[in-house]
Amino acid sequence: MDTSSSGPPPDLTLVTVDPGSSAADANLQQAPAGTAHGAAAQPPMASRAQWGADESLRDCTPSSAETIKVGFVHHTAGSNSYRPEDSAGLVRGISAYHVQGNGWCDIGYNFLVDRFGTIFEGRYGSLTRPVIGAHTLAFNRDTLGVSAMGDFATAAAPAAMTSSISKVLGWKLSLYNRDPRATAQLTSGGGTGAKWAAGTVVTFNVVSGHRDGYATDCPGDVLYRELPALRDAAAQYQRDSASSGIDQYNATLGGLLGTPTGPEVSVAGGWMRPYERGKISWSAATGAHFVWGAILVKYQELGGPAGFGFPISDEVGLAGGARSTFTRGSVFWSQPRGAHFVWGAILDKYNGLGGPAALGFPTSDEVAVAGGSRSTLTGGSVLWTERTGAHLVIGAILSKYSDFGGPAALGFPITDEVYLARGARSTFTGGSVLWSGGTGAHVVIGGILAKYDSIGGPTSDLGFPTTDEFAAPGGARSNFQRDHYILWTPSTGAVVH
Numbered sequence: 001m002d003t004s005s006s007g008p009p010p011d012l013t014l015v016t017v018d019p020g021s022s023a024a025d026a027n028l029q030q031a032p033a034g035t036a037h038g039a040a041a042q043p044p045m046a047s048r049a050q051w052g053a054d055e056s057l058r059d060c061t062p063s064s065a066e067t068i069k070v071g072f073v074h075h076t077a078g079s080n081s082y083r084p085e086d087s088a089g090l091v092r093g094i095s096a097y098h099v100q101g102n103g104w105c106d107i108g109y110n111f112l113v114d115r116f117g118t119i120f121e122g123r124y125g126s127l128t129r130p131v132i133g134a135h136t137l138a139f140n141r142d143t144l145g146v147s148a149m150g151d152f153a154t155a156a157a158p159a160a161m162t163s164s165i166s167k168v169l170g171w172k173l174s175l176y177n178r179d180p181r182a183t184a185q186l187t188s189g190g191g192t193g194a195k196w197a198a199g200t201v202v203t204f205n206v207v208s209g210h211r212d213g214y215a216t217d218c219p220g221d222v223l224y225r226e227l228p229a230l231r232d233a234a235a236q237y238q239r240d241s242a243s244s245g246i247d248q249y250n251a252t253l254g255g256l257l258g259t260p261t262g263p264e265v266s267v268a269g270g271w272m273r274p275y276e277r278g279k280i281s282w283s284a285a286t287g288a289h290f291v292w293g294a295i296l297v298k299y300q301e302l303g304g305p306a307g308f309g310f311p312i313s314d315e316v317g318l319a320g321g322a323r324s325t326f327t328r329g330s331v332f333w334s335q336p337r338g339a340h341f342v343w344g345a346i347l348d349k350y351n352g353l354g355g356p357a358a359l360g361f362p363t364s365d366e367v368a369v370a371g372g373s374r375s376t377l378t379g380g381s382v383l384w385t386e387r388t389g390a391h392l393v394i395g396a397i398l399s400k401y402s403d404f405g406g407p408a409a410l411g412f413p414i415t416d417e418v419y420l421a422r423g424a425r426s427t428f429t430g431g432s433v434l435w436s437g438g439t440g441a442h443v444v445i446g447g448i449l450a451k452y453d454s455i456g457g458p459t460s461d462l463g464f465p466t467t468d469e470f471a472a473p474g475g476a477r478s479n480f481q482r483d484h485y486i487l488w489t490p491s492t493g494a495v496v497h
Contacts, residue, residue, distance in 0.1 A: 040167075040170045040171045040174040040237055040238040041171065042127075042171050043119060043164065043167040043168060043171055044119070045111070045118075045119035045120065045121055045127075045168070046088070046118060046119065046120045046121065047121045047127065048121050048124065050088075051087075051088040051091050051092065051120050051121075052088055052092055053092065053095060054092065054095070054096070055124075057095065057096060057099045057100070057106075058099070058105060058106045058124055059099075059105050060105035060106060061124065061125070062105065062106055062123050062124055062125055062131045062132060062133075063131070063132045064125065064129040064130050064131050064132065065130045065131075065132055065141050065142045066130065066142075067130055067142055067176045068130045068142060068143060068144050068172060068173060068175070068176045068178065069142045069143065069176070069178065069184040069185070069186060069204075069206070070139070070142070070143045070144070070178075070184050070186060070204045070205075070206055070207075070208055071143065071144040071145075071146060071169045071172065071173055071180070071206065071207050071208070071234075072135060072136045072139070072143055072144065072145050072146070072208055072209065072210050072212075072213060073146055073147075073148070073165065073169075073207065073208070073209050073210065073219050073223065073224075073227065073230065074109065074135060074145060074146065074147035074148065074209075074210045074218050074219050075147060075148045075149075075150060075151060075152045075218055075219040075220050075223055076090075076094060076112070076147050076148070076149050076150065076151075077150075077151045077153075077218070077220075078090065078094075078149065078150060078151060079150065079151070080115065080150040080151060080155055082114075082115070082149075084114075084116050084118075087114040087116070087118055087120070087149065088120075090114070090149060091107075091112055091120050091122075091149075094107060094109075094112070095107040098134070102134070104134045106123050106124050106134075107122045107123050108122075108123065108133050108134035108135045108145065109122040109123065109133060109135050109145045109146065109147040110122045110123050110126040110131060110133050110135070110144050110145045110146065110172075111126060111144075111145070111146045111147070111168050111172075112146070112147045112148075112149055113146065113147070113148055113149060113161055113164045113165050113168065114149045114161065115148075115149065115150055115157070115158045115160070115161050116158075116160055116161075117158075117160030117161055117163060117164040118164070119164050119167070119168050122145070122147075130142070130144075130176065133145045135147070135210070136210055136213045136214055137189075137191050137193060137194055137213075137214050138188045138189045138190055138191050138194040138195070138196065138198075138213065138214070139186050139188065139189065139202075139204075139213045139214075140189070141186075141189065142186060143186065144169070144172050144173070146165055146168055146169060147219075148161055148165060148219060148223060149161075151220060152219060152220030152221075152222045152223035153217060153220040153221055153222065154220075154221070154222060155220075155222060156222050156223075156226075157222070157223050157226065162226060162229070162230060162233070163233070165230060166230050166233035166234040166236075166237055167234075167237050169207055169230065169234040170233075170234035170235065170236075170237035170238045171237070171238075173206060173207075173234065173238075174238045177266045177269060178206050179206060179235060179238075180206050180207045180230075180231045180232075180234035180235045180238070181206070181207075181231045181232065181235050182205075182206050183203050183204065183205055183206060184203070184204060184206050185201050185202065185203050185204075186201070186202055186204060186213075187199060187200070187201050187202075188200040188201075188202060193214070193215065194214070195213065195214060195215055205227070205231065206231070207227060207230055207231045207234060208227070209223075209224045209227055211224065245282060245288060246264055246271060246273045246280045246282055246288055247260070247273070249280060249282075249288040250273075250275065250280055250290075253290065256277070256278075256290070257275035257276060257277045257278045257279075257280070257290060257292065258275050258276025258277045259275065259276055260273055260274065260275055261274045261275060261276055262274045267281075267304065267305050267306060268283075268304075268305040268306040268310075269283060269284075269305075270282050270283030270284070270286075270305055270310055271283075272304070272305065277292055278290050278291055278292025278293070278296055279291055279292070279296060281304075281305055281310050281311055282310070283305070283310040285310070285327075286310040286311065286312045286327065289310075289311035289312065289313055289314050289324075290311075290314055290315065291311055291315065291324055292315065293315075293322075293333070294333050294338060294339040295315060295322065295323075295324045295331045295333050295339050297339065298331050298333075298339035298340070298341060299324070299326070299331055302331075302341060307328075308326045308327075308328050308329060308331075308341070308343075309326045309327030309328035309329075310326065310327055311324055311325065311326050312325050312326060312327055313325045318332075318356050318357070319356070319357065320334050320335070320356070320361065321333050321334030321335070321337075321356060321361050322334075323355075323356070328343055329341050329342060329343025329344065329347055330342055330343070330347055332356060332361050332362050333361075334356070334360075334361035337361050337362070337363050337378070340361075340362040340363065340364055340365045340375075341362075341365050341366065342362055342366060342375050343366060344366075344373075344384070345384050345389060345390040346366060346373065346374075346375045346382045346383075346384050346390050348390065349382050349384075349390035349391070349392065350375070350377070350382055353392060353416075358379070359377045359378070359379035359380055359392070359394075360377050360378025360379040361377065361378055362375055362376065362377050362378075363376050363377065363378055364376045369383070369406070369407050369408075370406075370407040370408050370412075371385055371407075371412075372384050372385035372386075372388070372407065372412050373385075374407070379394060380392055380393060380394030380395070380398055381393050381394075381398055383407060383412050383413055384412070385412045388412045388413065388414045388429060389414075391412075391413035391414065391415055391416050391426075392413075392416045392417060393413055393417065393426055394417055395417075395424075395435070396435050396440060396441040397417060397424060397425075397426045397433045397434075397435050397441050399441065400433050400435075400440075400441035400442065400443060401426070401428070401433055404433075404443050404468070409430065410428040410429075410430040410431050410433070410443065410445075411428045411429030411430035411431075412428060412429055413426055413427065413428050414427050414428065414429060415427045420434075420458050420459075421458070421459070422436050422437065422438075422458075422464075423435050423436030423437070423439075423458060423464055424436075425457075425458070430445060431443055431444060431445030431446070431449055432444050432445075432449055434457075434458060434464050434465055435464070436458075436463075436464040438464070438481075439463075439464040439465065439466045439481065442464075442465040442466065442467055442468050442478075443465075443468045443469060444465050444468075444469060444478055445469055446469070446476070446488070447488045447493060447494040448469055448476065448477075448478045448486045448488050448494050450494065451486055451488075451493075451494035451495075451496065452465075452478070452480075452486060452494075455496065461482060461484065462480035462481065462482065462484045462486075462496070463480055463481030463482055463484075464480065464481055465478050465479065465480050466479045466480060466481060467479040472487060474489045474490075474491075475487060475488045475489035475490065475492075476488050484496065484497065485497050
């Protein structure tokens with residue numbers, strides 16, 4: 001609240017609200033603390049139902065942002081002399097005023113804290129989502145509003161109150177990996193009375209006062225001076241109450257990874273802890289899984305969780321090797337091929353064709369080639385471009401394709417290898433390679449390929465090619481079985497002989 005004015009403004013409007021009564025007034029219950037792995041424990045608090053919120057007043061489902069970067073501390077600028085049984089009614093009164101007086105769709109603050117340390121859920125959804133409040137003009141998105149119930153311009157906030165404020169800040173900020181002692185940047189949304197024009201990027205302390213973002217005395221001079229201590233206390237709460245889900249998971253492994261060699265560290269929206277023989281990573285979407293050995297070395301080369309995502313399974317042993325699957329791909333290991341990654345459409349194709357059991361293990365990481373990418377496996381290669389998709393090339397056709405220049409000469413495959421009577425064929429953007437046991441693998445391209453296909457290809461009287469296309473007087477020629485050939489010249493086109 002802004003308490004800087006010295007007298008009533010000329011356009012003052014009196015709004016009277018009736019907080020009503022509720023069973024919460026006599027026996028306020030608080031929901032028990034909850035825990036989310038990698039985050040500080042949720043402190044006990046009174047939910048909207050528990051403080052008797054009148055949901056008929058709320059005419060919206062408040063919008064959510066994607067994160068929380070800053071927590072703004074406020075005060076309500078009301079009385080400091082209320083009793084514990086008065087608190088729920090005070091919150092209902094503030095809620096009614098924000099809706100009926102300010103015209104907001106719901107109470108503006110995400111959380112409120114009374115002088116006895118009771119935390120109240122404020123704006124609808126704030127317990128579980130980064131809900132956008134109405135507490136700090138121009139900076140409501142990506143922020144959290146916590147209001148101390150009372151006036152702290154000259155009075156000190158009770159220790160129970162500041163302790164709970166630090167807990168709710170530490171908990172909620174930890175869900176988005178924010179250090180309460182750090183800084184963060186917000187972009188001003190502007191608006192009448194805003195300190196910064198819309199679009200201005202402003203650096204704030206992660207725990208700031210209302211006055212830091214808006215021209216106001218809030219949260220009062222005395223409470224404002226407490227912000228450094230609140231930052232430290234919130235950070236300490238994060239350290240002291242963070243859950244040990246990774247350690248609990250490690251215990252289920254029966255000592256597989258040994259003992260921890262360092263603390264849990266925040267990484268890429270989740271948490272990671274090192275052990276003697278590997279690492280355990282955790283995110284809300286994937287849970288906790290271990291990575292170790294050569295796959296861990298490769299995973300770290302790829303950037304770990306920030307580069308290759310979090311593991312979605314533990315390492316799985318396969319015939320002749322192992323596999324770990326991550327949110328952005330898989331890393332396979334075999335002896336003596338080592339560890340290599342496969343991802344995206346190539347991984348989908350590899351898995352669809354049977355993975356290592358059918359095609360063997362990768363012999364290299366996926367590499368960029370001529371406008372696309374390629375993964376080489378012991379049983380063939382999968383090549384991909386956005387236009388052609390991912391397709392497999394194997395055996396003698398792969399050898400011919402590679403000898404001929406691969407993607408740079410014949411382009412990318414547009415089909416997997418197709419089996420024909422007595423042979424096989426792979427089609428590329430620049431031609432085809434056909435193979436039979438009697439003829440080997442040979443390249444057919446351009447006008448000669450068009451003529452060959454028009455008369456039935458390998459099923460025609462020509463059978464399979466016996467040579468690659470080669471230069472002939474005035475043009476080019478490909479030889480086929482049964483003493484046939486196709487000759488191409490610019491003047492005649494392709495003619496069967």
